[in-house]
Amino acid sequence: MSATARVPAHDEMPAGKAESVLAAAEQCFLASGFGAVSMDAIARAAGVSKATVYAHFASKEALFGAVVTRLSERRFGGFSVDALDPRAVEASLTTIAQRFLELILSPEAIALNRIIIGEITRFPVLGEVFWAAGPERTRAQTEAFLGRVAEAGALAVPDARLAAEQFLALARGEIHLRHLLRLDGDIDAATVGGAARHTAATFLRAFSSG
Amino acid sequence: MSATARVPAHDEMPAGKAESVLAAAEQCFLASGFGAVSMDAIARAAGVSKATVYAHFASKEALFGAVVTRLSERRFGGFSVDALDPRAVEASLTTIAQRFLELILSPEAIALNRIIIGEITRFPVLGEVFWAAGPERTRAQTEAFLGRVAEAGALAVPDARLAAEQFLALARGEIHLRHLLRLDGDIDAATVGGAARHTAATFLRAFSSG
DNA sequence: GTCTATACAGTGATAGAC
DNA sequence: GTCTATCACTGTATAGAC
Secondary structure (H helix, E strand, O other), X not given: OOOOOOOOOOOOOOOHHHHHHXXXXXXXXXXXXXXXXXXXXXXXXXXXXXXXXXXXXXXXXXXHHHHHHHHHHHHHOOOOOOOOOOOOHHHHHHHHHHHHHHHHHOHHHHHHXXXXXXXXXXXXXXXXXXXXXXXXXXXXXXXXXXXXXXXXXXXXXXXXXXXXXXXXXXXXXOHHHHHHXXXXXXXXXXXXXXXXXXXXXXXXXXXXXX | OOOXXXXXXXXXXXOHHHHHHHHHHHHHHHHXXXXXXXXXXXXXXXXXXXXXXXXXXXXXXXXXXXXXXXXXXHHHOXXXXXXXXXXXHHHHHHHHHHXXXXXXXXXXXXXXXHHHHHOOOOOOHHHHHHHHHOHHHHHHHHHHHHHHHHHOOOEOOOOXXXXXXXXXXXXXXXXXXXXXXXXXXXXXXXXXXXXXXXXXXXXXXXXXXX
């Protein structure tokens, strides 16, 4: 055995060791959850010693919280439907459903959702963090869009918030739970497109102004 | 079954220690998940020694699998909508949505769902067990009911399977995820009733035969 | 701050007496 | 089958050198 220190291959970011610990912890936790990952494994993946990990994060729980919070905000922060045309109702609704499905069915989002749900008893606050970054944001965006649609007179939407919840529930369908349970493989573009069209069609029938 | 009047010393465990281990493990796993529960804690809760636990279950994993399988089937086996009238569409759909919500939002079902999702990476087969006992069963029941409704001409349902999925997705809404994330307290009868009525009303607008 | 080495508690699982 | 006592191992967290 050589005494030379092993340098991790993809440590190209000059953001310091704290960042590399955080990145390594992200990958480990997403892959295996909280309980199955040891601080040794995280330190090894980050290319630092365990003492260095503890120099930046007080405990495994604190590190987990930091990882989940950052991941939630980074993952769902980009969802926006501001640019869609409220007069092309069916096309825009189909696009919203498709973007929503691609977001929540992405491997990273599914893995994040799994570990939060699984550890919610131990980390109750993470539920609120995740909700604010994810479902709350997508719902608010959709609600605002439906408000613009109603203003344009293209649909009859007496309660935009309820309608947005129902639209997203329809889009989520049973696919989301099937992915959480590992019953379906990776996302298929055709399947997502079909689900998005079914969602928009059913929603339109229920809320058409005629 | 003997006719002799032989009174056991303790009425607490009429079904033997294997059953009491299973019952204790159910409570422990539901309360804290897989990783946070030790075999010592289960043995203590069952009132037996750890060696007795291992005399009946080969490993912690095997015990966990037995618990989850039994719980899934016991919990969701009773869901049936055979007795509902397909001509009283709105009332029957509201009842289905209400029963469905009461089932999936019950504390036991939520806790079961949590630990399965959280440990699905370690126990992939449990996803199939849970799906067959829960979502698959409720969907098949609802689909059969919608088939009878379409036969009676009360609704236009070209694809009963898709319609059943959409109906249950609408019923699940965002409440289910909020409960999984511990964001809502125990179920409120008025809230469930309201959600069930909204579900039935929206579904009826989308699938009315007129 | 970062490393090596280690303290200390807790875990799953088993041996042997009864 | 059931118990008590114990094993081998892994985990988190820390002490002390540099």
